[in-house]
Amino acid sequence: MNKVNQQALEQALQLCAAEPIHQIGNIQPHGAVLVLSADSQRTILQASANINCFIDFSGDVVLGKSLAELIGTSSALHIEQLLFDTPIHHQATCLISVYQ
Numbered sequence: 001m002n003k004v005n006q007q008a009l010e011q012a013l014q015l016c017a018a019e020p021i022h023q024i025g026n027i028q029p030h031g032a033v034l035v036l037s038a039d040s041q042r043t044i045l046q047a048s049a050n051i052n053c054f055i056d057f058s059g060d061v062v063l064g065k066s067l068a069e070l071i072g073t074s075s076a077l078h079i080e081q082l083l084f085d086t087p088i089h090h091q092a093t094c095l096i097s098v099y100q
Contacts, residue, residue, distance in 0.1 A: 034062070034070075042067035042076065071096075 027033055032054050035046035043066055047059040055062075055070060068076035075096050 034067070036067055042080070044070060 027048050027050065029050075032051045033046070033048040034044055034051065037043040037045055043064060044062045047062045049059055051062060052058045057065075057070065062070055066076075067079065070076075071079075078096050
């Protein structure tokens with residue numbers, strides 16, 4: 001291995017060693033998680049502790065509410081369309097603005 005490749009390898013190993021693997025499973029500060037039921041109501045089954053940073057409800061209050069009740073019908077329909085399209089496109093990425 002030449003010197004350039006060795007240096008690149010050492011840099012990559014240093015970057016890898018600096019990864020915050022102790023945070024695996026945590027939600028990044030710019031996101032939140034909602035777990036929805038599979039039925040048409042899309043009832044909130046679980047919510048991350050930081051959900052109140054994104055909507056005007058705390059995690060314990062959102063449980064049992066429908067997604068439309070929580071974020072509005074328009075945004076809920078947008079998510080419903082995303083779920084419908086996911087098997088076709090093999091991904092589920094979008095930006096949804098929630099206005100209540």
